[in-house]
Amino acid sequence: MEIHQINAFLAVAEELHFGRAAQRLRIAQPPLSRTIRQFEKQLGSPLFDRSTRTVRLTAAGEALLLPAREILDACRMAEIAVSAAGQGTTGRVRLGFAGTSSHLLVGRWAKLVRKTNPGIEFVLDSSAFANEALLMLLDRRLDIGMVRWTVPPLGITSRLIAEENFLVAMSKDHPLASRESVRLIELESENWVTLPAEPGSILRESLLTASKNAGFLARIVQTAPDSMSLIALVSAEIGCSLTISSVAQSIVNPDVVFVPVMDPPPPLQLRIAWRDGDDRPALLEVLKLSEQALPSLA
The missing domain is CATH 3.40.190.10 (Periplasmic binding protein-like II)
Structure with missing residues (x-):
């Protein structure tokens, strides 16, 4: 089964007229008729019922219609994929x-x-x-x-x-929750929750450095694997958390407020x-x- 045979079959099947199908394919009608006859011989079954006035699909032709379209679609997709791969689109x-x-x-x-x-x-x-x-x-x-x-x-x-700027996440019932901003030294006596002590844990390192610069050492009481879990700990009033503006924009928790830091570390x-x-x-x-x-x- 060759692509030009499938093209010829689909043109005749969709036009149900050899003349119009030949025009669509931009070939003469006799070569189209020969291609269809050879295709039918190869498949061992007639694909069209022909008369002097009409062309109709046989049961075999009806059965071939969908697979033929899928074959052509697959061929077109293959051509597109090869062309697109070199252009960075696959x-x-x-x-x-x-x-x-x-x-x-x-x-x-x-x-x-x-x-x-x-x-x-x-x-x-x-x-x-x-x-x-x-x-x-x-x-x-x-x-x-x-x-x-x-x-x-x-x-x-x-x-x-x-x-990204630093903020302190705290429970909505915290005494400083209504403040427009807060100094870290005002949170000296607080418990803190943060990310684990792993290499490259910038938020944890920033908390320890900033609290040291403010004159105290942050008391870390619990860690969490990610920011979502940290905010859950804050809402449970386990402690405060030093976080960044993108977290405040991404997480909505009615029990947590985010208060800007007046003496923050440099932005991340x-x-x-x-x-x-x-x-x-x-x-x-x-x-x-x-x-x-x-x-x-x-």
């Missing part, structure tokens, strides 16, 4: 990010990729924190990381997309990072779209 790109604090930005970016390049599989990993994302980038388990690094490491290219820089020299077309296309969805911070 492929697999893996993005790692730290869940709650970045999911709004990631959603905006992924939506644009899907809309403009449906052939690109944009795989999301929401459990990749800073140091883990670095390791995954370097050993090629990730292609892009959305990370908070103080200094981008060697072998990695990055682009700054946001600076949120970056998009990828390996130096990685020039795969799909990756470059996704990075180009990131400039539209998440512009660089001036």
Whole structure:
């Protein structure tokens, strides 16, 4: 079974007229008739009932109609895929990010990729924190990381997309919850909840450094694996938590308020990072779209 035979069959089946089908295919009618006869002989069954006035599909022709269309569609998709692959519009790109604090930005970016390049599989990993994302980038388990690094490491290219301010998350019933801002020294006697003590845990390190600069050592009573869990601990009045503005924008909890810090650490820089020299077309296309969805911070 050859593609030109399927094209000829579909043209006649849809027109039910050899003359019009030949015009549609831009060939003479005799070659079209020969192609159909050869195709029927090859299949061992007539596909059309012909008379001097009408052309109708036989039962075999009806049975062939849908598979023939699927074959042509598959051929067209194959041609498109091969053509598009060289232009960066198909492929697999893996993005790692730290869940709650970045999911709004990631959603905006992924939506644009899907809309403009449906052939690109944009795989999301929401459990990749800073140091883990670095390791995954370097050993090629990730292609892009959305990370908070103080200094981008060697072998990695990055682009700054946001600076995030520090806030204190506290229970709505906390005595300072109604304040427009708070100094960290005012929270000297508070219990704190934070992320685990892992390499690259910037929020935890920022809390310890900021409290030391304010003149006390933060008393950490419990840890949680992610920001969503931290806010749940705050709402349960286990303690306060030093967090960032993107978390406050992403999590709605009626029992928790976010109060700006008057003497905060320097803002955290949120970056998009990828390996130096990685020039795969799909990756470059996704990075180009990131400039539209998440512009660089001036």
